[in-house]
Amino acid sequence: MTTRQVPRISLRDFDSRKDQIGKELIAAAENIGFFILIDQERPSQQEIEEMFDLSTKYFALPDEIKAQYPFIREKNTGWEKDAQIRPSTGIADPKESLQLQYFRRDSYWPKDLPDIPQFHEKVEHFMESVQDLSIKILSFFAVALGKEPSFFTEAHDLNDCLSTLRLLRYHDITGKLADKPEWRAGAHTDFDVLTLLFQETDGDGLEVCPGREAHTSFAVGDDWTPVPAKTGEITVNIGDMLMAWSDDRFKSLYHRVKMPRPDGNLKARNSIAYFNQPLPQVMIQGPTRKYDAMTASEYILNAMRRYYQPTGSAPEAGERSNKLVAAAA
Ligand SMILES: O=C(O)CCC(=O)C(=O)O
């Protein structure tokens, strides 16, 4: 059993400390694949707290309202409840989540939500903040891979890219300990380029473990390191696509969320993830061509088919459907 530290990287005085910050980010990506960012300007502590507040209000709505925009597997968008079956566990994570892409904000974001009139405005603003920070980090990785600093910026144009904001809520398990599954989120790697995860103080449970060739095969290690939850800090991890894009130089790690112990915090756990995903047509291939080139859309579709049950037929024009799809029921 080895002890691994998840590095904490301060972004204070970003412009004057750029070189140092870049070195720390690249070392963390190469050696660990996970790191915690602190002292970022945006998204600010207040923006993050507001997003958690908005997320709590959203999940408190009746399921019938949330089900007006059901999860569509082929598009990785919409609301699901108890529908994400992890290959590592074979059962659905006990949670609900809403996935939103910026370019679908007029076609497939929940509208006119009771008690949350500013849903669209706040989510848009938050996505813009997280996108800016993501691009800052990715520009260091681009240079390390021998590309222009703007390489990933162009590949992740917010208006057209597949980046996804995911609001997550793991069920309250008070009084339900007897039949609870072992994990709130089963072990998995993220199939995106880079994930920025927001956790809330008292919402511990996230753990990471090394994976091998995570973007090509499923592997589970046995040495898990907790990543403590603190509102305002940002847990960042390399996704499978960036591992492939860097010919395995940057590591995509397995991670999972543990069920609390009986004497732990049994209340619902909220988290928010921003998955950076390129424009659909962008080709993923590393400098040494270790793996066959694949478009981002092919890469994501393959991953969606591994991680989710089919959700039935394609949605109607405008991507709107009132039907509750089987997997989201
Ligand atoms: O909720 C968390 O802390 C982790 C979520 C996660 O790993 C995911 O949705 O990919």
Ligand SMILES: [Fe+2]
């Ligand atoms: Fe994840």
